[in-house]
Each structure stands twice: as structure tokens, then as C-alpha cells.
Amino acid sequence: MAQTTEKPVGPSDGQAPPHLLRTPRTPRIHRAWFVAAVTFVTIIGAAAFASLPGLLIEPLHEEFDWSRGTIGFAVSVNLALYGLTAPFAAALMDRFGIRRIVAAALTVIALGSVLTVWMTAPWQLVLFWGVLVGLGSGSMALAFAATVTNRWFVARRGLVTGILTAAGASGQLVFLPLLSWLVEHHGWRPAAVTVSLAALAVVPFVWLLLRDHPADVGLAPYGGEYADKPAPVTGAARRAVTVLFKAARTGPFWLLAGTFAICGASTNGLVKTHFVPAAHDHGMPVTAAAGLLAVIGVFDVVGTIASGWFTDRFEARRLLAVYYALRGISLLFLPMLLAPSVHPPMLFFIVFYGLDWVATVPPTIALCREHYGEDSAIVFGWVLASHQVGAAVVAFAGGAARDVFGSYDVVWYASGALCAAAALMSLVIRRPRTQALSLTGS
Numbered sequence: 001m002a003q004t005t006e007k008p009v010g011p012s013d014g015q016a017p018p019h020l021l022r023t024p025r026t027p028r029i030h031r032a033w034f035v036a037a038v039t040f041v042t043i044i045g046a047a048a049f050a051s052l053p054g055l056l057i058e059p060l061h062e063e064f065d066w067s068r069g070t071i072g073f074a075v076s077v078n079l080a081l082y083g084l085t086a087p088f089a090a091a092l093m094d095r096f097g098i099r100r101i102v103a104a105a106l107t108v109i110a111l112g113s114v115l116t117v118w119m120t121a122p123w124q125l126v127l128f129w130g131v132l133v134g135l136g137s138g139s140m141a142l143a144f145a146a147t148v149t150n151r152w153f154v155a156r157r158g159l160v161t162g163i164l165t166a167a168g169a170s171g172q173l174v175f176l177p178l179l180s181w182l183v184e185h186h187g188w189r190p191a192a193v194t195v196s197l198a199a200l201a202v203v204p205f206v207w208l209l210l211r212d213h214p215a216d217v218g219l220a221p222y223g224g225e226y227a228d229k230p231a232p233v234t235g236a237a238r239r240a241v242t243v244l245f246k247a248a249r250t251g252p253f254w255l256l257a258g259t260f261a262i263c264g265a266s267t268n269g270l271v272k273t274h275f276v277p278a279a280h281d282h283g284m285p286v287t288a289a290a291g292l293l294a295v296i297g298v299f300d301v302v303g304t305i306a307s308g309w310f311t312d313r314f315e316a317r318r319l320l321a322v323y324y325a326l327r328g329i330s331l332l333f334l335p336m337l338l339a340p341s342v343h344p345p346m347l348f349f350i351v352f353y354g355l356d357w358v359a360t361v362p363p364t365i366a367l368c369r370e371h372y373g374e375d376s377a378i379v380f381g382w383v384l385a386s387h388q389v390g391a392a393v394v395a396f397a398g399g400a401a402r403d404v405f406g407s408y409d410v411v412w413y414a415s416g417a418l419c420a421a422a423a424l425m426s427l428v429i430r431r432p433r434t435q436a437l438s439l440t441g442s
Helices: 031-050 053-064 068-096 098-118 122-138 142-152 157-186 188-209 236-247 251-266 268-281 286-311 316-337 344-356 361-405 409-428
Strands: none
Touching: 031 098, 031 142, 031 157, 031 188, 053 068, 053 122, 053 157, 053 188, 053 268, 053 286, 068 098, 068 122, 068 142, 068 236, 068 268, 068 361, 098 122, 098 142, 098 188, 142 157, 142 361, 157 188, 157 286, 157 361, 236 361, 251 268, 251 316, 251 361, 251 409, 268 286, 268 361, 268 409, 286 316, 286 344, 286 361, 316 344, 316 361, 316 409, 361 409
């Protein structure tokens, strides 16, 4: 971690800020790792709200007599906006800086979460939980991790991407047991307030410790050479849309978007939203089901970091094919494993599925980087949008299917089949024949 390159500065460099007009020294640990650590903690704070939807379906259904489809619709709005906001957030980070956008996003998450305490109608659930939290979480989602990785790292990008992606699972691990205990013993409102406070608690860390670019502290990115900080990019919305239209003319974009839509459908939309109520349908206590989701979070951290390590060493598209195939097989077996108590086959599923939960993210980001160069963070933002649209569809469809059929079984089987299709789509992606170019500059 000691690798670093500083820009030589001195009195003759009229552009250097005063605090850099001294003999440069090489830090023992590169600043990029501290930035990555702050990013990790920030994503954990934002992940608190993502832990809540599956725990609230039953309490909201019982208190307000809202259908599971209605509650699922609010979740779907949240998930869709989470994804659709991401590419614009990546462009806004280029315009206004990472710190400002992330701090504002955390504040919006906290506001939306605390306002749910006073809601009395379904439209308020959609507005507070769906719109506000969706916009806030989308502004600092995986596109945030991709932006930090692209700016601060040249070496170890796959590993860092895996670590930052695992932060969401770590947030789930930290908050799920606490939130499930609060929901069961004190109701859902204290859980919503806890989420709001968690998001606000991260804001000072972001503002004081996060830096937008290595040049801000006179450093080169880890494993790379020094480069001046680029000027702010104006027209953030226009740039995001321009990148989308140009990427949409290429085959890899649609394959990546399609596979990632299935990824979202089979994780956030299905398991994170509906696993707890599905297990409860079979007589399992809510706290036990939430505990299993937390265990998924434990193994997700291991699996995602390992996936980042693999991505630095193996072909990304083949990794994706393996991940989707294994996920599909596991989902086909799940309906047979649900029972009133936790038994060894269910534990095996939880471990197996947890290792695969978001292992798809590092190779997907790597493929975006291979094909789309410096615009890869924005392209990945759009690919992430497809992930969340897929999640949104299944979050709603899962609740509606439960209302109609009285069971989630058909949704598990359909998701398993979709994962098999994603595995085949991954193998169709080809490496670029030439070096990736900027879409906005081409």
C-alpha cells in the first residue's frame, strides 16, 4: 500500500497552493486507501434503509390494511429511482464534487425515512419511502463507488470495487438484526427513525474526510502517475443523456444492462424485499428470517471481495456467466427449503446465495471500463439503472403474485430461469478490439 507518486512542487510553481510548497514526502499508506475507507463507511450508512423494506411489509399490512402489492409498489418506486438517479449523480459528481453530492444525498435519505413516521396514506409511503429515499440512495449508490475507484486507483481496481460493493452487504449485516428487533418489540416507527439517524451520522465523515480527486492533496492515484485535477464538467444532465445515447448504439451496453436487470430482479427485488415475508408465510419468525438475511450479508462481503480479486485475474464475462448460473440453480431449490425452523439445507442455501449476492458487480464494472473508458462510471450508472428497474418490477410483481396465488413459489422459479438467461447473455459479450474511448469525446 506504500505505492505513491507526488507532483514535485516548489516556489517556481505558481499554481501550487501554499500548503504544498514544501518538500514532498511519501506517505506510508497511500491516501487512496483512506478515501476508500470513508466511502465504505458512507455506503454502510446508506445501506441501513435498504435493510428495512422486507421487515415492514407485514407491519404496514397489519396496521393500515394496505395490500402487499401496494407496499411493493412503493418499494418498486424506490428501487427504480435508485437506479435512474445513479447516472445523473455520477455526472453531478464530475460537476460539483463527490463530497457535496454524497452529503446532500445522505440528508435526503434521512429526511425521507423520518417522514414515514407520520404517514397515514399509501401515497405518502410512495413519496417518502419511494421518491425521497430512492433519489437520495441513488445519488450515492454503486456509481459513487465506481467514481471513487476510477479517480483514486489504477492498481487494485477490481479488489477495491469488490470491497466498496461489499459495503452495502455490511450495512445489511449491521442493521438487519437491530431493525428486526426494533420492529418486533417496539414497532416499525423506531426502526425508521434509526435509519434516519444512521444516514445523518455519516454526513460529518463525508464532509471532513472525503476528497474529490488525488490532485486535491498533491498525489497521484494509487498505482498511477500524477495528473492535474480536471476542470468541473458542466451540463451534467446533458452529459449523462449523451453518454446513454452513444452507449446504446453498442451491443455490450444492452447485454450488460440486460444481465444486470436480472441481477437486480433476483436480489434486491426478490430476496431482499420478499424473503422475510415468504419465510414468515411458512411459519418462520420474522427475527429468524431477518437473521438469515444478515448471514447472507456476512457471506456477501466475502464473496464480493473475492469476486473483485478474481476480476483482476480472470475474464470478467466468464465470471458473470458462472455467477448467474449458480444463482439461478440456488433459487430453483429455495421453495423446497422454506420451513418454520432453520435447518441445515436452508443454511447451505444462505451461505451459497450470500457468496453470489453482488459478486456480479466487480466484473460488470470492469466490462464497462473496458468498453467505455473515462465515461465508464456514467455508463455503469445507466447499467445500474437497469438493475434497479429489474428489481422494481419484481418487488411489485412479487407482492402482487403473493396476493393472487397465496404463495411466492412462481416468483422463485421465474427468477431462477431468468438467471440462466443472464448466464448465456454474459458469454455473448466480447472484449473491445481497440482501446476504450470517451463516448462524450468520440
